[in-house]
Amino acid sequence: MFCTNCGTRAVPGGRFCQACGGQLSQGPGTPVGSKAASESDHKPAGQHLEKRASPAKKIVAIVVVLALAVVGFVVFHKSDEQLIEDRIQTLQDAYNEGDASKLISCFDHKTQIELKAIGGIASSVLGVSISDLFGAAAGLSSNLSSFTGDDVAVVISIHSIRIRTKTAQVDVTFAIGAESQDTTLPMVKSGFSWYINLSG
Numbered sequence: 001m002f003c004t005n006c007g008t009r010a011v012p013g014g015r016f017c018q019a020c021g022g023q024l025s026q027g028p029g030t031p032v033g034s035k036a037a038s039e040s041d042h043k044p045a046g047q048h049l050e051k052r053a054s055p056a057k058k059i060v061a062i063v064v065v066l067a068l069a070v071v072g073f074v075v076f077h078k079s080d081e082q083l084i085e086d087r088i089q090t091l092q093d094a095y096n097e098g099d100a101s102k103l104i105s106c107f108d109h110k111t112q113i114e115l116k117a118i119g120g121i122a123s124s125v126l127g128v129s130i131s132d133l134f135g136a137a138a139g140l141s142s143n144l145s146s147f148t149g150d151d152v153a154v155v156i157s158i159h160s161i162r163i164r165t166k167t168a169q170v171d172v173t174f175a176i177g178a179e180s181q182d183t184t185l186p187m188v189k190s191g192f193s194w195y196i197n198l199s200g
Contacts, residue, residue, distance in 0.1 A: 080163050084170060084187060084194045091196070092156045108188055110199035152177045168194065 001010045005022035015024055078086070087106055094103035104115045159171040159182075166189040174181050188197035 080168070080189070080194065081161050083192075084161055084163075084168060085158060087187070087194050087196070088156055088158055088170065088172065088185075092154060096153045106196055108190070108195045108197045108199050111196070114199075165189075167197070 001012065001024070002008065003010050003017035003020060003022055003024065006017060006020040008017055008019035010017060010024050016022065017024060090102065091106045094100075094106065104112050107115060153176070155175045157173045157175065159173065161171075162169045168187040168189075170185045170187055172183060172185055174183065186197045187194050189195075
């Protein structure tokens with residue numbers, strides 16, 4: 001047996017070459033004095049274990065991340081029906097609170113622009129009330145103020161929701177005091193939110 005580093009005959013059973021100090025073969029298949037054997041044997045024992053444990057740690061980390069994602073989806077995900085119901089509730093709350101900007105946020109982008117113009121410029125010139133804005137926005141055949149005025153709370157009841165991918169038809173009843181009116185609100189999905197769609 002010879003040292004592969006310097007070519008000197010090795011002493012049988014020796015671990016290192018007496019001439020150059022290179023490490024000699026530890027077993028079959030590893031050349032005497034090979035660099036691979038020498039480098040791997042000089043590493044601390046913990047480094048060998050770390051490399052073997054690393055894929056297991058990655059698998060555990062991936063499983064934990066996936067589990068958290070699934071739990072988050074189940075806990076925080078809302079169905080389209082729930083999102084539509086939330087939007088109708090926001091519409092009702094906006095009217096009852098007299099919050100024009102909250103009311104306007106319930107509608108599609110184009111309608112929002114138009115309603116901001118009505119609510120801003122027109123209200124200062126023409127005296128448009130929140131009920132006028134609400135009636136126009138909800139597509140009601142008559143203004144809600146013609147029922148009983150701005151001081152009475154509106155209640156919106158949902159009867160049915162028909163969803164087709166990114167559009168929906170929502171059958172509702174607007175009730176103010178003893179007066180009520182049935183209508184169908186067209187809705188559109190934009191991103192993860194639903195909006196009342198009056199712009200077509």
